[in-house]
Amino acid sequence: MKVLLVDDAAFVRMSLKKILNDADFGFEYVEAGDGEEAIEKYKIYSPDLVIMDITMPKVDGITAVERIKEIDSDAKIIMCSAMGFQEKVVDAITAGAKDFIIKPYEADKVVKSIKAVLKLDEE
Ligand SMILES: [Mg+2]
Numbered sequence: 001m002k003v004l005l006v007d008d009a010a011f012v013r014m015s016l017k018k019i020l021n022d023a024d025f026g027f028e029y030v031e032a033g034d035g036e037e038a039i040e041k042y043k044i045y046s047p048d049l050v051i052m053d054i055t056m057p058k059v060d061g062i063t064a065v066e067r068i069k070e071i072d073s074d075a076k077i078i079m080c081s082a083m084g085f086q087e088k089v090v091d092a093i094t095a096g097a098k099d100f101i102i103k104p105y106e107a108d109k110v111v112k113s114i115k116a117v118l119k120l121d122e123e
Contacts, residue, residue: 001118003027004047006038006064007080008056012103016051019107025114035059039067042075049118050077052097054088062088062095069096076117080105 003020005013013031020027030045032038036059038052050068054061061079068075079092080101089100099113115121 001025001027001048002030002045004030004032004038004041004045004050006032006035006050006056006061007053008033009053012053015105016110019105019110020114022107023111023114035061035064035067038064039071042068043071046072048076049114050075052077052079054079054081054085054092062091065092065095065097078113078117 005016007013007016010033017029030041030047032041034056038050039059042050052061052065059067065077065079068077075096077097078099078101079088079097080103081088082103086102092100098117101109101113
């Protein structure tokens with residue numbers, strides 16, 4: 001499975017990758033550093049899952065989710081944001097995100113969210 005990691009901070013994408021590698025999902029990774037790049041890479045790679053930051057240059061995460069859902073209404077997107085931006089949860093879910101996680105990432109919460117969104121425990 002392919003996962004698109006979207007965050008303007010490279011170290012955040014790296015820490016996410018470490019969590020996902022440690023959890024043995026066996027994902028292939030595609031990365032984007034802003035919302036515009038995320039939309040482009042979604043079109044090219046059709047990832048099975050997107051993990052999307054909110055605050056980013058050019059196109060923010062909420063707008064990117066709306067655009068990706070227009071391209072693929074079945075897109076599975078987990079939104080994430082730093083502590084203190086919880087009011088964005090509603091915007092994210094309205095835009096079409098399936099779940100919301102708070103940074104800094106806690107490995108068990110990230111893994112649980114991914115399993116729920118991809119319905120991995122049901123197989
Ligand atoms: Mg950011």
